[in-house]
Amino acid sequence: MTRAFVSADMASVALGADAVAAALAARGCEVVRTGSRGLFAIEPLVEIEADGERIGYGPVGPDDVAAILDGTHANRLGDVAALPFFAKQQRFTFARCGVIDPLSLADYEAHGGWAGLRAARAMSPQAVVTAVKDSGLRGRGGAGFPTGIKWQTVLDAAGDEKFIVCNADEGDSGTFADRMLMEGDPYCLIEGMAIAGHAVGADHGYIYIRSEYPFAIDVVERAIERSAGIVAPFTLEVRVGAGAYVCGEETALLDSIEGKRGQVRAKPPLPAHAGLFGKPTVINNVLSLAAVPFILSEGAEAYAAVGFGRSRGTMPIQIAGNVRNGGLYEVGFGITLGELVNEIGGGTATGRPVRAVQVGGPLGAYFPPSMFDMPFDYETFAAANGLIGHAGITIFDDTVDMAHMARFAMEFCAIESCGKCTPCRIGSVRGVETLDKLIAARNGRPHEPLKVVPGLAKALYSRAPGREQTGVGAQSDLLRDLCDTMKYSSLCALGGFTPYPVLSALEHFPEDFGGEPQPLADAAE
């Protein structure tokens, strides 16, 4: 019987993979549903096994099945792993994703699964923590905090009970690596959490998955059930989010698991000291935990051997938005933004020039092509007033209105603010209003001046003369001032980082805000 591999990843299904799988099954094929390889331009992708090799065809639809099976289909790709998009990757974390049946324990074992957990269990907890420290692994959720140091704090914390929490609340637009890993290789995450449990002395773990990821919830729940005997005495459960972006912030996530509103906690105490239910807690992103099995099985040196500066190891970068070859590209840190956008991504899907890329999700900065020589690295992006965040890159063509994108950043912050701190809750609303005035002024339609009683106007504006001005310049100044307040006085990254997309848009694309275009010399700086 012919074996055919078709992805059951949510993105593949959204492109019609289920119909293709059904058509293959109707022709008598044994269909194996895998995760996605990560290149969506070739999805739905079918791989036919012949003589121990897999020959790919994609993109294909259900009507193409006959031509696929007799090998004559025009979209024949050959060995998918040999395509340029995949050949240059360094797949440490995503080695199995798209290759194996995600829920097959035999497949996982045959592809090196559980080797990291076995190695860890032969070591003392301190030795495991030291290995993670030596690997240089930094939190992949965005903040880039050294994972080993976090684990050390929890290992050293006294507590009758400790927890491992996986942050799978991947809410950033332009990111989907957590989702792909959970759907395509869930045992890898489970193994990483079991290693973390051994390392810090925790018996139970929670995986908090956002409700927008129903496929991932289903796969992970089934994977937990099937692997329970292997990771025992460590136990795991899934908690499903409820549509609040701010729950991706670690302390809000902990409150959410505890059954409360997902409001941000003031730190200290750190979750490592008093986290979930007040107990010492390791809280890590999916990708951080999923990187751990490799570190334990292949050695910390093997992981640390790739990377750039203080950013060691690989990053599963997600190329998204208006891009021809969008998808997941895992590679060592140090690759330039330009290589990712132009060479690997192949430019825009519309074929128009790239005008801006947003790196790091809704809280990340917008960069123009003149800054594409930046290497992908935590420190480089921080120095350029941006962040790599969860490593999503969203590409925009030259039809984008950057003032509109800046407004959207403020609007999103207003919708998703947890409401606990004033700069975020009120600053975001004022930000939308200010940008509305700015856009109106830019469009030559002056915003109606505020109608206030004469005495009140004096009270409102006496300390800030000129703020009743609704011109482009005055509103831009006001916006910068507001962003300054939000950046330095918000409780968490939602209010604190919303200024990144706003200010970077204002800085690099002033012409969209009614200003003069940025001089080329400055732009190339």
Next chain:
Amino acid sequence: MSEALTTDGTLTGDEVAAIESAILRHRDERGALLPLLHAVQHAIGYIPDAAVPMIADALNITRADVHGVITFYHDYRRAPAGRHVVKLCRSEACQARGGAAIEAAAAERLGVAMGETRADGRVTLEPVYCLGLCATGPNAMVDGRPVSRLDAVALDRIAAQVAA
């Protein structure tokens, strides 16, 4: 379900049974409130106001605590949705691929404004902030089924599904 909706806020026998069953299943979990609310919404389609005191009582928390959680999270509904639910992504990656135009077209094609339920109760159109399908937008979730690369043809299909 929707015909069981009572205007005076009282619950039908089936609804009471569904809430009690959700309480029994989850009351002894740590941090039970979110899983419990998910279970109620899954069974009834929304979380009736009359469920709030039942849940508060079972978990030994205040009604304000329960109300606070229900209103904090975007997912929880305090009124039934339309028979079909179309969630359309409004995030940056979908915007970069023409999301705004699709949003306008969807509202027109389905005859309902974003964030609202059509008067005949057939369809609810809601925003969603990222489905994680960011290289193939604009994206939607139609009755729980993901759809990528939304265009006029796809919208026609969705409209037909809603009308059926």
